[in-house]
Amino acid sequence: MVQKFIFKVDDNEKVRIKNILSSYEHNGDNLISILQKIQELYGFLPRNIIYYLSRKLKIPIAEIYGVATFYTQFKFHKMGKNLIVCCDGTACHVKGAPLIINFLEGFLGIKSGGTTRDKVFSLETVACLGCCAISPVCIINGDIYGDLTTDKIIKVLNKLKKEKKK
Amino acid sequence: MCARYQKRILRICRGTGCNSLMAERIHDKLIKLIKDSNLAEFNEVKLTGCHGFCQVGPTIIVDPDNVLYVNLKVNDIERIVEDHLKKDEIVEELLYKDPIDGSLIKDITKIQFYKGQHPIITENCGKINPEVLDEYIQEGGYNSIKKVLKDFSPEEIIKEIKKSGLRGRGGAGFPTGQKWAFCREAPGNQKYLICNGDEGDPGAFMDRTILESDPHSVIEGMLIAAYAIGATRGFAYIRAEYPLAIERFNIALEQAKKAGYLGIDILNSDFSFDIELKKGAGAFVCGEETALMTSIMGKRGMPRPRPPYPATSGLWNSPTNINNVKTYAFIPKIIEKGAEWFSSIGTEDASGTMVIALTGKINNSGLVEIPMGTSIRKIIYEIGGGIPNKKNFKAIQTGGPSGGCIPEKYLDTPLDYSHLTALGSIMGSGGFIVLDEDTCMVELARYFISFIQNESCGKCAPCRIGTKRMLDILSDIVKGKATMEDLADLEKIAEIVKKTSLCQLGQTAPNPVLTTIKYFRNEYESHILDHSCPSLVCENLIEYFIDENLCTGCSICKKNCSAVAIKGNQKEPHKIISNLCIKCGVCFSSCPNKAVYKITGSFKEK
Numbered sequence: 133m134v135q136k137f138i139f140k141v142d143d144n145e146k147v148r149i150k151n152i153l154s155s156y157e158h159n160g161d162n163l164i165s166i167l168q169k170i171q172e173l174y175g176f177l178p179r180n181i182i183y184y185l186s187r188k189l190k191i192p193i194a195e196i197y198g199v200a201t202f203y204t205q206f207k208f209h210k211m212g213k214n215l216i217v218c219c220d221g222t223a224c225h226v227k228g229a230p231l232i233i234n235f236l237e238g239f240l241g242i243k244s245g246g247t248t249r250d251k252v253f254s255l256e257t258v259a260c261l262g263c264c265a266i267s268p269v270c271i272i273n274g275d276i277y278g279d280l281t282t283d284k285i286i287k288v289l290n291k292l293k294k295e296k297k298k
Numbered sequence: 299m300c301a302r303y304q305k306r307i308l309r310i311c312r313g314t315g316c317n318s319l320m321a322e323r324i325h326d327k328l329i330k331l332i333k334d335s336n337l338a339e340f341n342e343v344k345l346t347g348c349h350g351f352c353q354v355g356p357t358i359i360v361d362p363d364n365v366l367y368v369n370l371k372v373n374d375i376e377r378i379v380e381d382h383l384k385k386d387e388i389v390e391e392l393l394y395k396d397p398i399d400g401s402l403i404k405d406i407t408k409i410q411f412y413k414g415q416h417p418i419i420t421e422n423c424g425k426i427n428p429e430v431l432d433e434y435i436q437e438g439g440y441n442s443i444k445k446v447l448k449d450f451s452p453e454e455i456i457k458e459i460k461k462s463g464l465r466g467r468g469g470a471g472f473p474t475g476q477k478w479a480f481c482r483e484a485p486g487n488q489k490y491l492i493c494n495g496d497e498g499d500p501g502a503f504m505d506r507t508i509l510e511s512d513p514h515s516v517i518e519g520m521l522i523a524a525y526a527i528g529a530t531r532g533f534a535y536i537r538a539e540y541p542l543a544i545e546r547f548n549i550a551l552e553q554a555k556k557a558g559y560l561g562i563d564i565l566n567s568d569f570s571f572d573i574e575l576k577k578g579a580g581a582f583v584c585g586e587e588t589a590l591m592t593s594i595m596g597k598r599g600m601p602r603p604r605p606p607y608p609a610t611s612g613l614w615n616s617p618t619n620i621n622n623v624k625t626y627a628f629i630p631k632i633i634e635k636g637a638e639w640f641s642s643i644g645t646e647d648a649s650g651t652m653v654i655a656l657t658g659k660i661n662n663s664g665l666v667e668i669p670m671g672t673s674i675r676k677i678i679y680e681i682g683g684g685i686p687n688k689k690n691f692k693a694i695q696t697g698g699p700s701g702g703c704i705p706e707k708y709l710d711t712p713l714d715y716s717h718l719t720a721l722g723s724i725m726g727s728g729g730f731i732v733l734d735e736d737t738c739m740v741e742l743a744r745y746f747i748s749f750i751q752n753e754s755c756g757k758c759a760p761c762r763i764g765t766k767r768m769l770d771i772l773s774d775i776v777k778g779k780a781t782m783e784d785l786a787d788l789e790k791i792a793e794i795v796k797k798t799s800l801c802q803l804g805q806t807a808p809n810p811v812l813t814t815i816k817y818f819r820n821e822y823e824s825h826i827l828d829h830s831c832p833s834l835v836c837e838n839l840i841e842y843f844i845d846e847n848l849c850t851g852c853s854i855c856k857k858n859c860s861a862v863a864i865k866g867n868q869k870e871p872h873k874i875i876s877n878l879c880i881k882c883g884v885c886f887s888s889c890p891n892k893a894v895y896k897i898t899g900s901f902k903e904k
Contacts, residue, residue, distance in 0.1 A: 159596075160596055161594075161595050161596040162596055163596035163597075164576075164577075164579050164593065164596050165576070165577065165596075167579075168538070168577060168579065198598055199596070199597060199598055202581060202598040202599065202755075203579035203580050203581050203599070204579075204580035204581065205538050205579040205580035206579065220500075221500030221501050222500045222501035222657075222658070222695065222698070222729070222731045222742075222745070222746075223500070223501040223657035223658050223663075223731055224500075225500075225742075225745050226658055226659065226731065226733055226737045226742065227658070227659070228883075231882060231883040231884075231887075234837075234880070234881070234882045234883075235860065235882040235883070235884050238860040238861060238880055238882055239860045258539065258580075259498065259500045259582065259749060259753075260498075260499070260500035260501060260502070260503075260539070261539060262314060262497075262502075262503035262506045262539065262540065263314060263315050263318055263352075263503075264352075264501050264502075264503060264655060264657035264658075264663065264731075265315050265352030265353045265355070265657060265663040265664055266315060266318065266319065266352070266355075267657065269318075275318075276317075276318030276319075278318060278319065281887045281888075282858070282882065282883065282884040282887050282888060283858065283884065283887060283888040286858060286884075286888075
């Protein structure tokens with residue numbers, strides 16, 4: 133039996149999306165900017181919104197996903213409460229970023245790009261944050277931590293874990 | 299309170315690097331303390347862009363005393379206010395210390411890092427407030443566009459730029475004047491202009507700094523270019539990973555629009571031009587011009603074969619001119635001071651200066667602007683202050699994933715396009731990463747190929763499949779599982795990828811591999827034949843051990859080990875169970891007694 137999935141978009145959301153679309157003149161050429169706005173709103177690209185967008189912009193769903201999956205900025209699932217972004221640019225790499233990433237993967241029990249089951253931590257690696265002078269660098273919840281070592285990271289993580297328990 | 303007749307200006311660096319080290323809180327505290335001590339009349343605090351010296355950030359420059367305070371913490375501010383501002387005494391502990399002789403340097407102009415530089419486009423960085431239009435104008439900003447609208451025909455501008463010998467600073471080094479001439483001559487009513495700010499090379503932050511510290515210079519350069527080629531619409535494509543650059547460029551765009559430098563009939567002429575900011579979405583390949591254009595049009599950022607070149611068929615099939623951020627930033631200066639002045643700097647092959655981001659294993663990392671033709675040795679040992687921790691220099695990596703590694707014997711090579719190409723590397727947009735003896739060249743080559751493999755758009759087979767195969771072989775080598783035949787295959791595939799890929803990304807991707815094989819073949823051989831990593835980096839080829847004589851049994855390593863691979867009772871020497879060890883190195887970095895050491899083949903290091 134063919135199961136039919138219906139992805140509903142409620143009226144509030146429709147208004148929000150329409151506002152975004154009207155500021156971009158409903159123009160498919162602005163698709164990337166529109167997706168960026170939607171991600172700012174939700175933290176990721178929810179599937180029902182993409183379906184709705186496809187109807188409004190008259191662009192096939194596959195094409196929207198084609199564009200969205202091409203760019204690393206776009207996310208398709210909800211991120212954890214704490215987002216750890218590890219830089220693995222060249223400068224960070226030669227100064228020990230792989231050790232830090234390796235350690236974080238072991239410590240959190242997830243691979244880079246993943247989210248812990250309790251949705252507390254998400255781990256990501258990026259190619260360069262442009263703070264090469266203070267490498268290796270991590271961004272944890274928007275704050276930049278430079279000149280990292282594994283024991284520095286442990287201190288920060290333990291603090292975050294304690295906050296979770298509170 | 300001392301009587302001062304000349305106002306002091308405290309310029310605080312608010313670039314991304316310093317901001318990440320709490321420059322914002324330092325800034326707020328400085329303003330508050332000065333206000334509370336009633337010193338505001340004689341002391342002005344000024345937000346500026348990057349001072350370039352990111353290694354020692356956050357920094358404050360005190361003018362006119364010419365003092366640079368470095369590595370500031372929030373608590374240091376009180377002393378600057380108490381001693382320097384109130385008593386005119388320099389706070390010696392906060393001065394920059396020369397990495398070679400350890401002396402404290404009071405005068406900023408005497409610091410080697412600044413002394414060797416020749417700032418042209420970074421002149422305003424760290425001097426003006428990038429969020430205030432008037433400060434740019436005070437430094438002569440927007441004079442060049444006024445000058446060209448009044449005295450120059452578009453052809454004359456192109457002639458002037460051709461004469462200056464300016465070559466594109468994005469990496470390939472195509473003569474800018476020629477590029478503009480192609481676009482001007484191309485038939486079409488609508489022409490576009492693009493500023494390429496998708497600085498994707500890991501380890502490079504030149505464009506980011508210019509956009510953050512002097513955004514109006516880029517806008518002015520775009521204006522002059524648009525007038526020269528006859529474009530009416532412009533796009534600035536800046537990567538999303540640079541939020542501060544996007545914010546400041548947006549502010550600058552608004553200001554320029556309000557002041558009549560952008561829009562319809564600019565400065566009462568019949569020239570109209572407008573710039574729209576486009577945020578990149580995280581795809582390295584979008585730095586390639588044809589890919590960038592498809593991305594602006596809202597599609598997957600994939601390159602296409604050239605010709606047709608963008609100059610004849612670019613955005614929406616109209617003639618389009620695309621230049622790098624730094625190229626545009628040079629334009630107002632060339633118009634202001636003349637082509638002869640510009641071509642007198644640098645070499646015959648490459649005129650003017652080059653902005654480089656000096657990072658990696660170096661004492662003074664940061665942003666450096668030097669005349670073309672400066673030797674690499676001067677950059678590393680004079681401006682860069684040498685290698686930290688008395689380690690030995692191994693190589694310098696230029697041009698990001700498209701460039702190569704240059705070993706010690708070529709340190710005296712002058713920095714320009716032809717010399718670097720002859721060594722198998724490229725100039726690139728200016729990311730220079732210094733590598734010391736602790737860097738494994740094989741692992742570095744693997745890193746670059748894995749980066750390229752990740753970022754390959756998949757359109758052409760050589761890049762999609764070739765880099766994948768190269769990555770497989772390199773991964774085997776760093777695990778000690780490869781043979782010498784694999785190495786020969788690697789070289790063969792690298793040559794094919796280089797010759798047959800569609801765009802620059804694939805064509806230059808093998809460079810890091812080919813140059814490391816060429817200059818560091820012995821490292822490849824020891825990985826393959828001896829199963830050892832001489833730099834003690836490749837995790838499959840090293841083991842961690844604890845020195846029983848040095849271990850005090852403090853259990854810090856045991857507590858930190860996420861693999862539970864360390865056994866031992868408190869106050870007794872501990873031991874690492876090697877088959878449980880995941881080689882994360884946390885024991886190595888956290889041991890207070892340096893009792894953990896690494897071993898590979900016949901090499902051993904503490």
